[in-house]
Amino acid sequence: MNWSKKNYSHSIIMSLNLPNIDNSWTLFLDRDGVINRKLENDYVKSVKEFEFLPQVLDAIKLFSNRFHKIVIVTNQQGISKGLMTEKDLQTVHTHLIEEVKKKGGKIDATYYAPQLAEENSPMRKPNIGMALAARNDFPKIDFKKSIMVGDSISDMEFAQNANMFAVFIGQSDQYYSTDSLMSLARLI
Numbered sequence: 001m002n003w004s005k006k007n008y009s010h011s012i013i014m015s016l017n018l019p020n021i022d023n024s025w026t027l028f029l030d031r032d033g034v035i036n037r038k039l040e041n042d043y044v045k046s047v048k049e050f051e052f053l054p055q056v057l058d059a060i061k062l063f064s065n066r067f068h069k070i071v072i073v074t075n076q077q078g079i080s081k082g083l084m085t086e087k088d089l090q091t092v093h094t095h096l097i098e099e100v101k102k103k104g105g106k107i108d109a110t111y112y113a114p115q116l117a118e119e120n121s122p123m124r125k126p127n128i129g130m131a132l133a134a135r136n137d138f139p140k141i142d143f144k145k146s147i148m149v150g151d152s153i154s155d156m157e158f159a160q161n162a163n164m165f166a167v168f169i170g171q172s173d174q175y176y177s178t179d180s181l182m183s184l185a186r187l188i
């Protein structure tokens with residue numbers, strides 16, 4: 001296992017207390033900082049700027065055999081700031097989904113919130129519009145049998161607001177945390 005000693009002990013102390021996950025469960029994934037490298041003070045506007053984090057494709061492949069649905073929920077206010085278009089974003093997501101498929105995994109749907117943070121849109125995390133949209137598209141999604149993985153507090157609040165389990169990628173004293181998607185894939 002590729003955990004640092006600190007993360008390893010941390011994960012023992014803060015147990016996720018997950019019941020057994022069967023194929024009725026759903027995995028919600030944040031994108032930037034979870035699937036791909038986050039750009040500091042910038043947005044991923046093109047495939048050229050999109051870089052998968054280590055072992056993410058293998059992790060998603062493992063998750064694909066275990067979860068009912070895997071969906072991405074991502075805040076992308078760069079669109080409303082005029083730094084990229086919805087078409088640019090869709091091109092990036094088409095690339096993401098194709099690469100996942102090539103590795104034997106699946107992403108069932110991708111939801112994004114283009115609104116500015118100050119709009120406080122119901123679609124933008126920590127609000128749960130994207131979770132509701134996913135459940136509308138896939139009515140078998142049960143938030144109580146869902147895990148949200150993210151690297152921001154807004155992701156953790158989104159999970160709490162929707163009554164999902166929350167997993168923080170990074171270090172956190174407040175939330176169950178692990179260092180990567182692969183660490184989580186090995187754990188559950």
Ligand SMILES: [Mg+2]
Pocket residue numbers: 030031032033034150151152
């Ligand atoms: Mg993120």
